[in-house]
Amino acid sequence: MTNTLALLLIGALTFSCSEQASKETTVAENATNQVTAEQLDHLGITNPDHLSAASKRALTWSTEDREPWYVEFSGMQPLKGDLAYEEGVVRRDPSAIIQENGKYYVWYSKSTGETQGFEGDIENEKVFPWDRCDIWYATSDDGWRWKEEGIAVQRGETGSYDDRSVFTTEIMKHDGMYYLCYQTVKSPYNKRVKNQVGLAWSNSPDGPWTKSKEPILSPADNGEWKGDDPNDRFAVLKKGDFDSHKVHDPCILPFKGKFYLYYKGEQMGEEITFGGRQIRHGVAIADNPKGPYVKSVYNPISNSGHEICVWPYNGGITSLITTDGPERNTIQWAADGINFEIMSSVRTPPHAIGINRSLDTETEPVGALKWGLTHVYNNKDYQSIMRFSSNRKVKY
Numbered sequence: 464m465t466n467t468l469a470l471l472l473i474g475a476l477t478f479s480c481s482e483q484a485s486k487e488t489t490v491a492e493n494a495t496n497q498v499t500a501e502q503l504d505h506l507g508i509t510n511p512d513h514l515s516a517a518s519k520r521a522l523t524w525s526t527e528d529r530e531p532w533y534v535e536f537s538g539m540q541p542l543k544g545d546l547a548y549e550e551g552v553v554r555r556d557p558s559a560i561i562q563e564n565g566k567y568y569v570w571y572s573k574s575t576g577e578t579q580g581f582e583g584d585i586e587n588e589k590v591f592p593w594d595r596c597d598i599w600y601a602t603s604d605d606g607w608r609w610k611e612e613g614i615a616v617q618r619g620e621t622g623s624y625d626d627r628s629v630f631t632t633e634i635m636k637h638d639g640m641y642y643l644c645y646q647t648v649k650s651p652y653n654k655r656v657k658n659q660v661g662l663a664w665s666n667s668p669d670g671p672w673t674k675s676k677e678p679i680l681s682p683a684d685n686g687e688w689k690g691d692d693p694n695d696r697f698a699v700l701k702k703g704d705f706d707s708h709k710v711h712d713p714c715i716l717p718f719k720g721k722f723y724l725y726y727k728g729e730q731m732g733e734e735i736t737f738g739g740r741q742i743r744h745g746v747a748i749a750d751n752p753k754g755p756y757v758k759s760v761y762n763p764i765s766n767s768g769h770e771i772c773v774w775p776y777n778g779g780i781t782s783l784i785t786t787d788g789p790e791r792n793t794i795q796w797a798a799d800g801i802n803f804e805i806m807s808s809v810r811t812p813p814h815a816i817g818i819n820r821s822l823d824t825e826t827e828p829v830g831a832l833k834w835g836l837t838h839v840y841n842n843k844d845y846q847s848i849m850r851f852s853s854n855r856k857v858k859y
Contacts, residue, residue: 489739490523498522502651518828532591532794532807534829535856538814539837539849546601546612548847551575552662553592554599555734555846556597556631556770557817557836558643563636563668567603569817569836569848570615570643572596577844581654581694590652592846596630598645600668606819606834607850616643616672624649624678625661631815633771634668635752637722641665642752644713644724647678653693657682658709660726662753679754680747683707686731699732700704705763707731707741712771715752718780718800722749724756725782738789744768746801761801767791772816774824774831781828785812794829813837813851829855 464579503511506521514522541547546554553842558570574596579588589595598616601609621624625647647661659678665671668856686703689695696708706728724747734741742762747756767788774781779798784790792812795803806828817836824831834852841847 479723479840484541484857499637520670531855532796532828533856534794534807534809534832536809536832536851539839539851540606541834542848542850543604546609547843547849548841550759550845553596553844554848555592555838556815557838557848558632558634559817560819560821560835561634561636561668561755562821565604567606567819567821568600568634568668569600569603569609570600570632570634571817571848572632573599574628584650585653592844593630593651594628594648596628598629598632598643611653612669615670616645616674618660619647621650623816624659625674626650629661631712631770633712634820635715635717637717637752639666641668642715643672644679645714645752646711646713651693654696655688655693655708658711660710660713660724664753675753677763679756680710680758682710682728697732702730702732704728705730706745706758710732710745712769714773714774715778716773716800718775722752722756723747723780723800724749725773727769727771736789736793738767739787740769742768742787744771744784759801764797764801764803765790767793767796770815772818774818774820776824776828776831779805781824781831783809783812783816783832785816786814796828813849814839816851827855829853 485697502570508518525786553574554571556572560567560569575719578592581590597614600615601611603609616629618629627648627650629645629647632643635642645661647659660680662675662679665670683704683706686707687701689698689700708731709729711727713723713724715724728743728745744765745762746764747758749756767790768784769786772783779796780800782795784793784795792809793805794807796806797803815838818831819835819859822833832853836848837851838846
């Protein structure tokens with residue numbers, strides 16, 4: 464980048480930031496002109512002629528609008544039947560729950576055996592618990608006792624883009640068809656491997672499933688590694704886009720006549736920041752559930768997050784942002800599915816939430832979180848699926 468171009472960009476950004484700050488100040492000043500003495504007293508503001516930025520923000524808050532967005536999670540509870548913890552078995556990353564044929568359905572990643580890491584024989588051993596996984600599914604009459612039904616989607620043949628592992632899946636039902644999107648890894652599984660997203664479809668939740676011959680989403684190709692050590696993922700000459708290394712945790716939602724594929728992006732040379740790992744979310748949009756999916760020019764659409772947890776509400780999309788980044792542990796909402804705003808914060812949300820899509824998500828913003836599934840690490844090698852629940856919580 465030339466010095467002239469850099470100066471122009473800095474000038475444009477400065478103008479943009481100044482313009483936005485001016486707009487926010489105007490909104491806050493207008494709000495200040497309309498507040499009552501009772502509101503000022505409630506906020507502890509005794510000198511409205513000298514307001515800090517924090518006080519200006521507080522005067523624009525609408526407690527009545529934000530209260531429905533606050534939720535508190537209860538402790539996780541073990542499941543019964545085939546999804547109870549089983550030594551030697553990994554069951555993790557449950558999909559959303561749907562209700563079909565009078566039963567609840569869930570899909571999840573399953574593997575067996577200990578994790579050896581990258582120092583062992585990566586050709587024959589497991590480097591992660593989610594390595595060498597297939598996607599299985601289970602059904603339940605009550606959401607507590609589950610029956611494991613078998614494999615839904617298995618790894619591909621040697622040499623295919625999904626020959627090493629298929630995992631972290633999500634379910635979508637649309638027009639009588641069922642779609643599973645999921646992460647894929649091709650051997651060899653080293654630290655620089657670039658995960659992709661696959662898709663399978665069926666006219667029944669019990670399958671059989673037809674897999675896409677090629678991935679429906681791949682990492683950006685504009686990063687450049689430094690050196691040739693396949694297990695040094697932090698050495699880069701150029702980091703590239705926010706998703707230049709991996710595209711993870713896919714979830715497809717029908718939205719405004721199109722299909723929005725939300726995903727977690729991992730960047731080459733990922734850094735550890737004041738908010739934890741440098742993780743952000745993106746979205747790719749298609750006219751058809753099977754694609755092609757085109758990444759939004761507005762990506763990334765979050766500053767934080769980890770596993771994708773999104774659901775429709777009030778004509779827009781709600782997103783639970785967890786684990787990593789400066790905005791972690793917040794619930795956000797976007798009328799257009801892209802420009803998300805923070806609506807509330809949450810305490811210690813479960814990891815890898817599989818929400819219950821059979822619940823009413825339109826009556827209240829957090830209705831989708833009343834109960835669902837998550838996973839826990841029983842030890843370093845094995846994980847099991849658990850059940851979570853939550854309640855609206857306004858006052859602490």
